[in-house]
Amino acid sequence: MAEILSGNFPLVAAIVLMGIGLYILIFRRNLIKIVMGIAILSSSVNLFLVTLGYRTGGIAPIYTEAPEGPMVLPVVQALVLTNIVIAVATSALILSLVIRIYRHTGSLDSKKSRRMKG
Amino acid sequence: MATLIEHSSILIIAVPLLIAFLTPLIGMASKKARNVVVISSLAFVAFLVFTLARDVILNGIHIYTLGAMSPSLTIPEGIMRPVRIILEVDGVSVFMGIVVAIVSLVAVIYSLSAMKGETGQNKFYTLLLLMVGGTFGMVFTGDLFNLFVFLEITSISGAALIASRTRFADSQEGGFKYIVVSAVASLMVLFAISLLYAQYNLLNIGALAAAMQYTMLDRIALVILISAFAMKLGGVPMHMWLSDTYSVAPASITVLLITTSQASMYALMRMCFILYGVSLDLAVVGWIVIAIGILSMFIGVTMAVRQTDITRLIAYNCVCEAGFMLVGLGVGIAVLGDATVLRTYGTMAINGAIFHMINHALFEGLLFLVAGAIFYRIGTRDINQMGGLGHTMKLTAVFFLLGALASSGLPPFNGFASKILIYESVYQFNPILTIIGILVSIITLAVFVKAFFSAFTGPSLPKYEDVKEVPKTMIAAMTIFAVIIIIFGLFPGLVVDWIVRPATDALVNQASYIDAIRGAMP
Amino acid sequence: MTLIVESGYEFWNPIVWLITFAVVMVIVYFFRKRGEEKYKKGEEQAQIFLCGEEVPAAEQRQVRGGNAYWGFFETLKEYYDGVVRMHTGIVNDYVVWFVAVTAISAIILLIVKLVG
Amino acid sequence: MSKIVRTVANQLMLFVLVFGLYVIVHGHVTPGGGFQGGAVIASGVVMLIVAFGSGQIKKSLRERRLSVVESSAALLFILVAFIGIGTVFFYNFLVGSRIFGDIPPTGTNPGNIWTGGVIPLMNVAVGLKVMAGLSAAVLALALFSGGEEIE
Numbered sequence: 001m002a003e004i005l006s007g008n009f010p011l012v013a014a015i016v017l018m019g020i021g022l023y024i025l026i027f028r029r030n031l032i033k034i035v036m037g038i039a040i041l042s043s044s045v046n047l048f049l050v051t052l053g054y055r056t057g058g059i060a061p062i063y064t065e066a067p068e069g070p071m072v073l074p075v076v077q078a079l080v081l082t083n084i085v086i087a088v089a090t091s092a093l094i095l096s097l098v099i100r101i102y103r104h105t106g107s108l109d110s111k112k113s114r115r116m117k118g
Numbered sequence: 119m120a121t122l123i124e125h126s127s128i129l130i131i132a133v134p135l136l137i138a139f140l141t142p143l144i145g146m147a148s149k150k151a152r153n154v155v156v157i158s159s160l161a162f163v164a165f166l167v168f169t170l171a172r173d174v175i176l177n178g179i180h181i182y183t184l185g186a187m188s189p190s191l192t193i194p195e196g197i198m199r200p201v202r203i204i205l206e207v208d209g210v211s212v213f214m215g216i217v218v219a220i221v222s223l224v225a226v227i228y229s230l231s232a233m234k235g236e237t238g239q240n241k242f243y244t245l246l247l248l249m250v251g252g253t254f255g256m257v258f259t260g261d262l263f264n265l266f267v268f269l270e271i272t273s274i275s276g277a278a279l280i281a282s283r284t285r286f287a288d289s290q291e292g293g294f295k296y297i298v299v300s301a302v303a304s305l306m307v308l309f310a311i312s313l314l315y316a317q318y319n320l321l322n323i324g325a326l327a328a329a330m331q332y333t334m335l336d337r338i339a340l341v342i343l344i345s346a347f348a349m350k351l352g353g354v355p356m357h358m359w360l361s362d363t364y365s366v367a368p369a370s371i372t373v374l375l376i377t378t379s380q381a382s383m384y385a386l387m388r389m390c391f392i393l394y395g396v397s398l399d400l401a402v403v404g405w406i407v408i409a410i411g412i413l414s415m416f417i418g419v420t421m422a423v424r425q426t427d428i429t430r431l432i433a434y435n436c437v438c439e440a441g442f443m444l445v446g447l448g449v450g451i452a453v454l455g456d457a458t459v460l461r462t463y464g465t466m467a468i469n470g471a472i473f474h475m476i477n478h479a480l481f482e483g484l485l486f487l488v489a490g491a492i493f494y495r496i497g498t499r500d501i502n503q504m505g506g507l508g509h510t511m512k513l514t515a516v517f518f519l520l521g522a523l524a525s526s527g528l529p530p531f532n533g534f535a536s537k538i539l540i541y542e543s544v545y546q547f548n549p550i551l552t553i554i555g556i557l558v559s560i561i562t563l564a565v566f567v568k569a570f571f572s573a574f575t576g577p578s579l580p581k582y583e584d585v586k587e588v589p590k591t592m593i594a595a596m597t598i599f600a601v602i603i604i605i606f607g608l609f610p611g612l613v614v615d616w617i618v619r620p621a622t623d624a625l626v627n628q629a630s631y632i633d634a635i636r637g638a639m640p
Numbered sequence: 641m642t643l644i645v646e647s648g649y650e651f652w653n654p655i656v657w658l659i660t661f662a663v664v665m666v667i668v669y670f671f672r673k674r675g676e677e678k679y680k681k682g683e684e685q686a687q688i689f690l691c692g693e694e695v696p697a698a699e700q701r702q703v704r705g706g707n708a709y710w711g712f713f714e715t716l717k718e719y720y721d722g723v724v725r726m727h728t729g730i731v732n733d734y735v736v737w738f739v740a741v742t743a744i745s746a747i748i749l750l751i752v753k754l755v756g
Numbered sequence: 757m758s759k760i761v762r763t764v765a766n767q768l769m770l771f772v773l774v775f776g777l778y779v780i781v782h783g784h785v786t787p788g789g790g791f792q793g794g795a796v797i798a799s800g801v802v803m804l805i806v807a808f809g810s811g812q813i814k815k816s817l818r819e820r821r822l823s824v825v826e827s828s829a830a831l832l833f834i835l836v837a838f839i840g841i842g843t844v845f846f847y848n849f850l851v852g853s854r855i856f857g858d859i860p861p862t863g864t865n866p867g868n869i870w871t872g873g874v875i876p877l878m879n880v881a882v883g884l885k886v887m888a889g890l891s892a893a894v895l896a897l898a899l900f901s902g903g904e905e906i907e
Contacts, residue, residue, distance in 0.1 A: 018309070025302065025735045031294070034731065038301045045305055049312045063860070064785045064867030075201065075321070076312075079263055083308060085791055086270045090301050092893045093274055097281055097294045099900045104287035110731050115288045116362045117729025118424070128845040132834065139830035142823055185846040244827075295731050302735055306742075337749050345742040355737045358727055402752050406745050417723060424713065424720065426706045501705030506698070530654040530661075538652050564709065572705025577698040608654050 010051040017044030029110045031098045035091060042087040049076045049083070126170040127182045127205045127258055130215065133163050134251035138244045145240035153230055156243050160226055160250070164219040171212035175620045179634040180207040181260070189322075190639050200322040200635065206260025208631060209624030213472060213617050214257035214384045217479050220602065221377045222250040228487055228595035229370040231588075232494055242282055249275040249374055256381040260635065262311045262321045262393075265385060266304060269350075272378045273300030280367040280375075292366035299359040303346040310339040310346070323393055324635030327628060332397040340398060343389045344406065350382035353444060354413040357437045361421075364433035365499070369490020370595075372429070373483040376436065380475050383440070387447060387625060395628040396455050404452025411444030412551065415558045422565045426501045429489045431569055432482065435525060438558060439478045445555065446471025446540045449547045454626065463543040465622050470539030472625075473618045477524070477532045477606065484521035484599040488514055491588040491596070492573065501572045508574035510585045515574040517596045522566030524603050527559045532603055535610030757807045765807035772800030780883035784872035790879040794886025801891040810898035822892040829884035836874050836881065848873040 017040055024037030053076030061071040098108070105113040122129075137159040145152040174180055182205040183189045189200040207215075226246065233242060252271035259265050277300065281293030314336070315321060318329045330336065345356070352360035360379075364372050390403065418437030425431035450468035453459045491514050492507065493499055508515040524531035527538075537559065545552040587593070606613055624631070679685065688695045695701070713720060757765075780793030805813050840847030850857055850873035858871045869876075 022735070022739060025298075026732055026739065029730070029732060034298060038298065038305070041302065041305050045309050045312065048309065049315075052312060052316045060787075062785075062787060063863065063865055066864045068864070073197070073201070075319075076315070079308075079312075081791070082263075082267060086267070086274075088795075088890070089274055090270070090297065092890075092897070093278060094294065094297050094301075095897060096893075096900065097277070097290055097297065099897070100281065100284060100290040101287070101294060104290060113291065114729045115291055116365070116430075118421075118724050118727050125841055125845065128841075132838065132845060136831070136834045136838065139827045139834065142827045143831070146820075146824075183844060185840075185844065185848065187844065295734070298731050299734055299738075302738065306738075334753070337753065338746060341742055341746045341749060345738060345745060348741070349738050355726070356734065356741060358729070358737070359731075359734050361727075362729065399749065399752050399756075402748060406748065410741075420716075420719070421723065421727070423709060424724075504705070505702040529652075530657050535652060535654070568705055568708040572703065572708065576702045579698050579702065608658075610652065610654065 010047060010054075014044045014048035014051065017041075017047060020044075031101065031108045031110055031113070032095075034110065035094045035098065038094070039087065039091060042083065042090075046080045046083055049080050052076055122166070123169055123173050125182070126166045127180055127207045128184065130163055130166050130170065131205075131251055131255045131258060133159055133166075134247040134254065138247035138251065141243045141247065142240040145243070149239070152240070152243065156247065157223075157226055157230075159247075160219075160223050163250075163254075164223055167212070167215045167219040170207065171216055171617065174207055174212045175209060175617070179624075179630065181205070181634055181638045182207070183638070188638070189635070198639070199320060200325055200639065203264050204260045204322060204635070204638075205258050206324060206631070206635060207258050208634075209617075209620035209622075210384060210387065210472070211257050211624075213476070213621040214381060215254060216617060217380060217476050218250065218253050218257065218377050220598075221373055221479055221483055222246075222253075224483065224487075224595045224598050225370040225373045227598070228373070228490070228592055229368070230591045232370060232490060232592055233368065236283060238282070242279065245275040245279050245282075246371070246374070249279065249378070253374070253378050253381050256378075257384050260323050262314065262323060262326070263308075266308050266311060269304045269307065269382075269385075270300075272381070273297060273304060276300070276371070276375060276378060279371045280363055282371075283368060286366065289366045292363045295359045296363045299349060303349045306342050306346045310342040313339040313342075322635060323388065324632045327393050327395060328632045328636070330394060330397050332394070336394075340389070340394060340403070344386065344403070347382045347386040347389070348407075348410055348444075351379045351386065352414070352437050352440055353410040354417045354437060354441070357414065357418065360437055361430050361433040364436065364486070365427055365430040369429075369486050369493070372433075372486045372490070373479075376479050376482055376486075379436075379440070380479060383443060383447075383475065390447075390451050391454070391625045392628055392631050400455045401452050404448045404450075404454075406448075407444055407451060408448030408551065411441045411446075411448055412554060414438060414441030414444060415554065416441075419558045419561045419565065423561060423568070427499045428492065428501055428504075428569055428573065429486065429499050431501075431565060432485045432489060435485075435562060435565060436478075436482050438562060439474070439482065439525065441558075442537065442540055442555065443471040443474050443478070445544060445551055446474065449544050449551075450626075453547065460626065463546045465626060466539055466543035467547070468622045468625060469614060469618050470536050470543060472621050473539060473610070473614060474533075474536035476613075476617075477536050477603075480599055480603050480606070481521045481524040481531075481533060484517055484596060484603065485525065487592070487596050487599065488518040488521065491592055494588055494592070495585050496582060501569060504573040505576045505582075506574075506578035507582060507585065509578040510582070511574075511587050513587060513593055514596070515570075517600055518570060518574065520600050520603060522563075522570055524607065526563035526566060528563070530607050532606035532610060535607065539614075757809075762807050765803050769800050769804060772803070773797060776800065776883075776887070780879055781876065782869065783879035783883075784875045785867040785869060790882025791886050793879075794883040795890060797883075797887045798890035798894060802894050805895065805898050810895060810902055813895060814899060817891060817895060819892060819895075822888045822895075826885050826888040826892065829881045829888065833878055833881035833885070836877050840874070848875070850874050850877075 021037050021041030021044055024033055053072060055072050058072035059067060059069045061074045101113050102108055107113040137155060141152050141156060144155055184203040186202060189202055189204050190198060192201060233239060249272050252268045255268035256265055259268060277293045277297035280296055281290050283289050314326060317335060318326055320326045320329060349356035364375060367375060415438050418434050418441060422431050422434035425434060446467045450464050453464040524533040527533045541552045541555055776793045776797035779788035779796055780790055783789030837846045840849045856870055856872050856876050858868055860868055860871045
């Protein structure tokens with residue numbers, strides 16, 4: 001058990017982070033916390049992806065003064081970078097919308113600030 | 119011309135992106151020039167889409183590798199799998215491309231006068247073109263990660279556009295809900311993609327489909343993909359964001375949001391039919407999709423009857439129409455493994471679902487544009503405040519009636535042609551589904567009777583006596599939709615033969631999709 | 641014939657439908673033509689008649705959309721109470737539904753794998 | 757903020773700029789690239805906003821100019837991709853030419869900056885775009901939460 005856990009520790013951490021993110025998104029009604037929940041969800045997926053790209057003994061694929069040895073294929077790294085960029089854009093947009101919602105309704109609670117239901 | 123067709127799949131995505139960043143610069147100099155550039159670029163894109171569609175339907179799948187002549191050209195050599203971004207355009211892709219091309223052109227024409235008084239118009243057109251480019255990207259790409267990126271591009275630009283009228287509190291709320299839901303859905307899509315990548319070290323859809331083992335992780339990935347895309351297309355019970363969003367966005371943006379929902383449905387089809395294909399538990403997955411579809415039909419339409427906000431009413435009707443497509447697709451998935459059944463009614467169900475997609479975009483688009491026109495003139499969306507508008511806005515009333523009749527599936531409009539395909543094929547699969555479908559259609563008619571009579575008929579109210587018909591460009595936009603609806607209604611056979619059947623053939627023929635990507639590799 | 645949508649064992653041809661519709665319209669027009677011809681526009685008979693009462697203003701005459709289908713909602717009251725309560729409009733609940741649907745479908749697929 | 761903070765921030769901004777530009781320009785030979793370098797510079801702008809207040813920064817960083825820089829940078833990126841369309845979109849047409857055209861040996865090498873073809877150009881474009889875009893976003897958020905409305 002301990003062996004499996006130590007080998008897959010980053011994967012377990014990613015799943016735990018995903019659980020935390022979804023927990024925040026489900027149970028926290030504060031709009032800022034919802035933004036944080038999305039950010040945590042995004043990081044969990046990033047962690048998961050980066051872990052997939054790890055190869056024992058592989059070196060980073062940067063040729064500039066690299067040591068000898070097998071290099072990893074940097075696909076997941078590229079994916080994670082793209083996802084980080086997207087996450088930045090998403091958070092900036094959501095935060096500006098949250099500010100606007102607060103200005104209009106005077107509340108940061110997703111239950112109190114809603115206008116539409118039914 | 120041959121070169122143009124060869125490059126058209128990337129040009130269709132890249133030209134809107136290029137013009138998107140050109141518009142703020144032109145818009146600072148002259149507004150008129152900006153409008154001309156935006157419209158002409160989208161017209162050029164539409165032209166490219168049609169030529170590409172003709173070529174794909176006649177000559178088969180197009181493959182376009184970005185950045186190199188061959189999909190597997192790498193340094194160091196020896197990586198025998200596609201690692202580059204590859205666009206793979208088949209029948210379904212060009213079908214969706216045609217939908218997006220028509221709708222985006224109409225949306226831009228409509229917003230010329232509808233958004234005239236708003237601030238930040240340069241950014242509005244930038245975001246609109248980004249959204250169009252993103253939607254084209256979603257339907258043309260052959261790469262799972264690229265699909266995710268374009269999904270996010272459409273989500274982010276869509277949310278910014280929904281909230282673009284900053285003076286309305288509910289617009290901000292709608293934009294917030296849209297971006298939260300989209301972010302969760304697309305992050306879960308990325309998680310599913312990473313589950314697939316973990317096993318096969320592949321991101322290309324065709325190559326993944328060839329390698330698919332259908333292990334436990336694949337099942338989890340499939341479930342996440344289905345529910346995430348079902349959320350993005352507004353399937354019950356994950357549809358609640360849709361009514362909140364569609365009802366508060368500017369009308370021209372709502373029309374584009376419909377196409378992004380359609381693109382999500384396209385992605386769902388791509389995952390089920392091509393990526394997993396016959397290897398998945400067809401009956402179970404088919405019934406899951408059918409269950410979402412039936413729920414969408416029923417809850418969508420019963421909620422629509424209740425609404426007093428006209429755009430919200432149409433938005434719930436959108437949920438209901440999406441249910442029809444899901445039922446058709448679900449039947450198609452459920453019988454995919456059995457070749458004879460597939461031939462007798464399976465392809466017909468998929469035909470109906472795909473034909474309904476373009477019809478849905480047309481008539482719901484028309485209805486939303488009409489609702490936007492009413493809002494433009496009287497400044498309210500509340501049905502209780504309206505009345506007697508038909509006395510002054512005669513053309514708008516006619517357009518609403520046209521869209522309503524097509525949506526409720528009355529002959530001889532296009533909605534009937536696609537719905538009868540779904541009814542009759544689904545009847546052979548399970549008669550109860552058809553009975554529910556016809557019932558739902560009847561309630562849909564009741565929904566629009568309520569909306570039409572309380573908005574357009576009745577004595578002309580004194581407070582709306584000086585309401586005029588909307589500006590000419592808005593009328594022109596609605597006319598385009600109306601004319602296409604009538605043409606599709608009168609000649610459904612031609613449409614089915616020319617664009618719908620090639621799309622269905624591409625969907626049920628997983629092997630040709632895989633072979634196309636294999637053929638491109640050395 | 642490409643103008644026809646064939647759906648297995650039925651077909652739908654809008655041209656035939658339109659011709660039938662036109663014929664029926666001609667018959668209807670024929671009957672209508674045989675009716676009274678005394679009606680003239682702009683006279684007293686074009687006015688609204690409410691048993692001699694005064695005709696209310698346009699706002700009062702207008703039937704509001706919110707009043708439509710009252711009986712329908714009254715009959716389906718229990719259904720609507722449940723469904724409307726489902727649509728809370730809180731963004732957290734949207735995520736709950738997504739997680740729930742994912743979990744249920746995953747469980748279904750898992751059971752299928754264990755059974756079959 | 758106090759005068760000490762302002763002065764230090766003023767001096768530090770130079771180093772932040774240099775480091776950001778270094779990350780952008782060396783994107784194709786070392787870790788980093790356009791987005792990372794642009795984000796470094798934008799974080800320098802955040803430092804200035806914290807030190808001087810958003811109202812002061814708004815005067816020197818005009819919304820309109822940032823928007824122009826952002827759009828033209830994005831345009832540059834797509835145009836570079838478009839030029840390659842003689843072969844395919846995103847084709848690296850500069851390899852072997854005079855501009856960034858050196859072809860490095862495959863394998864370990866000392867890191868020649870004059871390589872990479874269009875990739876350094878795209879890095880610069882992305883760096884400019886991220887720098888302008890993120891600064892504008894941060895500035896707008898700062899002004900926003902302070903109660904000012906921005907176009």
